[in-house]
Amino acid sequence: MPELPEVETIRRGLLAGDASTPSLLKQRVSAVSILWEKTIAFPSAREFARNLTGKSIRDFGRRGKFLLTALDDAFLIFHLRMSGDLNVRPSLTEFHPHDRLILHFASGWDLAFNDTRKFGRVWLTADPQTVLGSLGPEPFDAALTREAFHAMLHARSRQLKPLLLDQSFISGLGNIYTDEALFSAGLHPLRSSSSLSEQEADALLTAIRLVLTRAIQEHGSSIDWVYRGGNFQNHFQVYQRAGERCSRCGEIIQKSIIGQRGSHYCPACQPERNEPNV
DNA sequence: CACGAGACCTGTTCGC
DNA sequence: TGCGAACAGGTCTCGT
Numbered sequence: 001m002p003e004l005p006e007v008e009t010i011r012r013g014l015l016a017g018d019a020s021t022p023s024l025l026k027q028r029v030s031a032v033s034i035l036w037e038k039t040i041a042f043p044s045a046r047e048f049a050r051n052l053t054g055k056s057i058r059d060f061g062r063r064g065k066f067l068l069t070a071l072d073d074a075f076l077i078f079h080l081r082m083s084g085d086l087n088v089r090p091s092l093t094e095f096h097p098h099d100r101l102i103l104h105f106a107s108g109w110d111l112a113f114n115d116t117r118k119f120g121r122v123w124l125t126a127d128p129q130t131v132l133g134s135l136g137p138e139p140f141d142a143a144l145t146r147e148a149f150h151a152m153l154h155a156r157s158r159q160l161k162p163l164l165l166d167q168s169f170i171s172g173l174g175n176i177y178t179d180e181a182l183f184s185a186g187l188h189p190l191r192s193s194s195s196l197s198e199q200e201a202d203a204l205l206t207a208i209r210l211v212l213t214r215a216i217q218e219h220g221s222s223i224d225w226v227y228r229g230g231n232f233q234n235h236f237q238v239y240q241r242a243g244e245r246c247s248r249c250g251e252i253i254q255k256s257i258i259g260q261r262g263s264h265y266c267p268a269c270q271p272e273r274n275e276p277n278v
Numbered sequence: 279c280a281c282g283a284g285a286c287c288t289g290t291t292c293g294c
Numbered sequence: 295t296g297c298g299a300a301c302a303g304g305t306c307t308c309g310t
Binding site for chain 1 (some may be wrong): 301302303304305
Binding site for chain 1 (some may be wrong): 281282286
């Protein structure tokens with residue numbers, strides 16, 4: 001489910017709290033409930049609970065789609081995969097149907113990791129690099145210049161759609177924002193990465209940053225039964241809009257399967273050919 | 279190396 | 295109405 005904007009929205013919520021829930025900063029873990037053991041990727045469930053108990057939260061960070069919880073001397077790292085979510089609730093609340101892990105805080109509040117499809121994973125480690133080591137650059141990293149991005153695209157020869165979804169190429173993009181960024185840049189999802197001109201590479205990087213910035217401003221997207229206050233679903237140009245008319249040119253939006261994923265694009269605004277568009 | 283298929287899971291929607 | 299198929303915001307592993 002969550003891509004970079006949704007994880008960023010969750011991070012900010014845990015950091016600041018809201019009208020009905022407190023910030024979790026500086027809160028101390030008094031107990032841990034593990035309801036689905038496979039959610040704990042590292043270490044063992046027993047060690048995880050033992051090592052986490054008594055620790056306090058120092059900060060919430062993010063790297064790609066990973067949420068990094070800085071503790072006294074370790075990091076608690078969440079990946080929400082397809083259906084994961086994090087909720088702050090009063091401790092007396094009963095477990096919800098798909099709760100997989102609960103951190104109980106001394107303050108009387110809980111942090112619940114709820115994950116219908118059980119794909120989500122959590123790590124507790126002193127060295128975050130063991131989990132994050134293979135991630136590509138953050139989309140907003142200042143070191144990711146247009147020249148660097150163009151060089152990255154030409155270092156491989158891959159279809160744009162699967163390449164942008166590859167977290168070792170660039171981190172944080174998922175199916176929604178990849179489709180939206182390719183539309184914004186006017187690039188067909190099957191274009192070969194090594195066919196992009198410098199201008200096209202620059203347009204793609206700009207589009208990625210624009211789409212992510214706007215999605216974060218809208219607190220991410222809310223789709224299906226998952227709702228956490230996000231509003232970006234009302235700004236989709238192509239995602240989930242197959243059969244509708246393109247807002248830019250009026251052509252019918254197409255959907256096809258590319259790299260195992262449903263892909264949405266405008267055949268007129270995103271022409272399919274492997275020569276650079278001038 | 280690039281790419282497709284299958285696996286991991288549960289719930290909702292679609293088509294006959 | 296009912297039931298199986300297809301599909302879902304992600305990632306990993308294997309085979310070609």
